[in-house]
Amino acid sequence: MTQQRIIVVGGGPVGVVTALACAQRGFAVTLLEAQTEVDRSPRAATTHPSTLEMIASVGLIDEFVKVGLVARYFDFWDQTSHRLVARFDHDVLRDDTPYPFVVQTEQHKLVDIGLRKLAQYPDVDVRFGAAVTALEQDDHGVTVSIEGSGGAEKLRGTFVAGADGGRSTVRKLLNIEFEGYTWPERFLVLTTSFDFEKAMGCSFRSYLADPVEWGNLFKIAGDDLKGRWRAVFPAPVDVDDDTVMSDAEAQRRLNRIVDLGGAPYELLHRNLYRVHQRVAASFREHRVFLAGDASHVNNPIGGLGLNCGIHDALELAQTFAECANGDARAPVLDRYERRRRTLNVEFVQQQTVANKKRLEEKDPEQRAKHLDELAQTAADTVRQRAFLMRTSLLQSVAQGRSIA
Incomplete structure (x- = not known):
């Protein structure tokens, strides 16, 4: 029987992990990326315990941990009073996962490590600068039209x-x-x-609740492994981009977290982007499947987007492996959408919206209630474990496996 080929479109972390997981399951793989090189712009940085388990399953965990920062704790702060409200300790999950921590690092590092691993497989074809222009499906496979430096070309795959x-x-x-x-x-x-850790005693992941200007604060490894901090803030709709991105505004926002008394913060990078809460109406059309941001996007509070994309990747590779002879009519193929779309709609979208609302709450009574609930949860080991099972996506993994 001719070896089945999986064509993966997208050379980001979800595409690379999908390609690697498929190669490890015996498929021939073609990986197509429209850009000519790996995207190294600052993107998602938090990798949860459930996702670390999946990264381990494809043989990347040791190198991935080496290029990141291990973060056992994460915090919630009341920005109005500069008060630590709650500190959560992933170590309470030590009996639930071999990775009771998160890893903070840039997503392009996972891409680089994954590409090096992919190069070890003989039936893998990685093409950067190859833009998909058309798809044609039939009973036996998919024809993908691409445009690259060598001109137009058509490729054939099973899925x-x-x-x-x-x-x-x-x-x-x-x-x-x-x-x-x-x-x-x-x-x-x-x-x-x-x-910020030295200045205010915060953890590598900290969420700052504020009715005027909430924030997220994260330490990442950096390419030089010397560490740097990212701060995320909302930008008002009635303020123009130039003002929001100005030096004065950047200094004002950072000084609200820690006031340097007039001394400037050293800025290494700044970015301004739109944020969406969207889910594809379908995750599958016959032989073509969607994964990662192609199928779902959400606000970054809680760090769930990329993690769920990696979960998509492993689920999809396993789905293909369970589809005998590449038959597009196989019932197991429908399971991918039942699992991944259901979990995204019922958990990820709701959780990320709730995370944002909790940080930006303006009503004094509701603010106090939310913060008090967080403090009580962190102080109770049973409640803290249940909370971390949700935030680390371990609960959603178990829930997904229960969907037939």
Whole structure:
């Protein structure tokens, strides 16, 4: 029997992990990325315990941990009083996972490690600068038209995994609606060398509740492994981009976290982007499947987006492996959407929206209630474990496996 080929569209972390997991299950793989090189712009940085288990399953965990920061704790702070409200300790999950911590590092490092691992497989073809322009499906496979430096070409595969991001060409070619909405405010990301842990005693992951200007604060490894901090803030809808991105505004926002008394923060990078809560109406069209941001996007509070994309990758590879002879009529193929779309709608979307609302709550009574609940949860080992099982996605993994 001719070896089945999986065509993966998208050379980001979800696409690379999908390709690697498929190669390890005996498939021939073609990985297509429209850009000519790996995207190294600051993106998702938090990898949860459940996802670390999956990264371990494809043989990348040791190198991945080496290029990141291990974060056992994470905090909730009341920004109005600069008060630590609750500190959560992943170590309470030590009997639930071999990785009772998160790893903080840039997503392009996972791509680099995964590509090196992929190069060890003889039936893997990785192509950067190869943009997909058309898809044609029939009873036996998928024909993918691409445009690259060598001109136009057509490739043939058994199945296609569309992991090409929120603006997914694959999703658009399938005419699948991306249902949901866009938040009115934008998110501003500032990266600085300032050591917030030393200055305020915060954990590597800290969420700052504030009725005026909430924030997220994260330490990441950096390419030099010297560490740097990212701060995320909401940008008002009625303020223009130039003002939001200005030096004065950046300094003002960071000084609200720790006041340097007029001394400037060293800014290493800044970014401003729109944030969406959307889920594809379908995760599958015959032989073509969607994964990662191509199928779902959400606000970054809680760090669930990329993690769920990696979960998609492993689920999809296993689904293909259980599909005998590449028959598109196999019932197991429908299970992928039942599991991944259901979990995204019922958990990820709701959880990330709730995370945002908790940080930005303006009503004094509701604010006090939310913060008090967090403090009580962190103080009770049983409640803290239940909370961390949800935030680490361990609970959603178990729930997904229960969906037949």
